[in-house]
Amino acid sequence: MQIGWIQLVEFRNYRTLEFSPSSHLNLLTGPNAQGKTNLLEALGFLLTGRSFRTSRLSEVPRWEATSSSVAGEICRAEGGRTVRRMIRKLDNGGAQASGDTCEWARVIAFGWQDLDIVTGAPGARRNFIDGFAGRLYPGHLATLLRYRQILARRNHVLQSRELDAEAQLEPWDEQLVSVGMELIGRRRKAAAMLQTELGRVFPALSGVRQKVEIRYRTALAEATEAAEMLAALVRLRRVELRRGVSLVGPHRDDLAIELDGIDVRSFGSRGQQRLIALALRLAEVLPVTEAAGSTPVLLLDDALSELDARVRQNVFREIDGAEQVFLTSPEALPARRAACWTVRAGAVLREGDADVARGSVAQA
Ligand SMILES: Nc1ncnc2c1ncn2[C@@H]1O[C@H](COP(=O)(O)OP(=O)(O)O)[C@@H](O)[C@H]1O
Ligand SMILES: [Mg+2]
Known part of the structure; x- marks a missing residue:
């Protein structure tokens, strides 16, 4: 277009x-x-x-x-x-x-702030994968917004210190799990598409044959079923109630980005890190073209x-x-x-x- x-x-x-x-x-x-x-x-x-x-x-x-x-x-x-x-x-x-x-x-935009995808905190990588998933799947960002609302309500219950907090959590657990697994599913698909394209784009830009890898990282390992996330929540119930925060779900996840098996955060010069960030943006082009038509x-x-x-x-x-x-x-x-x-x-x-x-x- x-x-x-x-x-x-x-x-x-x-x-x-x-x-x-x-x-x-x-x-x-x-x-x-x-x-x-x-x-x-x-x-x-x-x-x-x-x-x-x-x-x-x-x-x-x-x-x-x-x-x-x-x-x-x-x-x-x-x-x-x-x-x-x-x-x-x-x-x-x-x-x-x-x-x-x-x-x-x-639109796919690259700017200096994209260095954060490579060197910044996990939140920057979650924003990146959500932005990409939003370009692939209309509705992803609305789901994300809904998840954040559910998470805030659930954290509110965890922090309330009320005697029946555990009982109050139940409906929030169910919603967190169903919306959370939907987000994780789309992010995983998005990361897999990036992986395929990045393997071509990064060496084409750098001119060097290096193995570049991007993986979705979640505390749920390979779990795909809502029941598995629910089980993880039940396992962590005591700790969550003590700390007053939700400890499992897409808001805690990250992307692993590696060059020849080494985490890119600890890799090379700023120029190299910028090149990886640019390659990630350019790797979006083909999947977005296919999804958007x-x-x-x-x-x-x-x-x-x-x-x-x-x-x-x-x-x-x-x-x-x-x-x-x-x-x-x-x-x-x-x-x-x-x-x-x-x-x-x-x-x-x-x-x-x-x-x-x-x-x-x-x-x-
Ligand atoms: N809302 C605004 N109204 C008027 N000027 C603005 C506004 N926001 C930013 N600027 C000015 O726009 C100028 C150019 O910004 P920018 O496009 O970032 O420059 P560059 O050419 O270096 O990319 C800056 O001098 C900045 O102060
Ligand atoms: Mg500028």
Whole structure:
């Protein structure tokens, strides 16, 4: 799928912007703090109604403004659709998003925060696998939300210290187990798909044949039946009541990511860790394409920094197989078949046009 055009009003540092990107690779270059990441955020927001960099949408409208709007055309082989979305700041400091939705739109975004998938706490890896599972299975994120509500209620009972707490737990146990196993089942499938693709993508990027492995890790080992999770809860009942927290379930799980059998957290340079994070994102492309029935738009924020020239070429080769890609960089990059744009102070100029603009200033 592709974004045909996008129009921003009061979005971050953009007062207004009209941008018609190329249908393939778009290179967005410019110095720091000019609006490159903000533009990627807007493209992602158009497609999904979410920001890949913040959960606080109130940060998005331009500081002096009370609302932002984003409109654009999303196209695929079966036809296009015009989508409009708004973010309105609320008096209580929050924000409200509204507007059209496009069920088939998919985006895969890579940013500096993705280093956390490799080096961060388990929560970062759970967010990663849930984001991916959400792109594969519509409804996954709603299930996750439901699970979190059940978990909060169950923890509340565990902390209540009431005499009949154990009896009160029973209905929550059942719900935790049925929704929990549903989440675990989808995450396991998602991790297995990543494993298959990562085995191809990572060596293609690094240029080195290394065995890379990603596995879903849960205290339930290979268990697939709800009864097995229930049994684990019963086993841990005393400890849970003493500590006041739920100790089994998808909220405690993690992903093991290994290179040649070594945990990547303790592996190599930041460049290598960033490359693994990028490979994980690019490994999402094929499974998401198959699940959604059309190719996702790729938003790659500063994805080439800290990578050497040879690896950068490998990244270009890999993304050449994708459909529409937006790649930001503080420096000009040697890419064939790319539309080059300069981002400066909340404006986006086609590189040729930028030259013309500079030329006319020089002549004046
Ligand atoms: N809500 C906002 N209103 C106005 N400016 C903002 C807002 N949020 C961020 N900015 C500004 O946007 C600028 C560019 O940000 P960004 O897109 O991250 O730059 P970069 O080109 O380095 O990726 C920064 O100077 C930042 O202060
Ligand atoms: Mg940036």
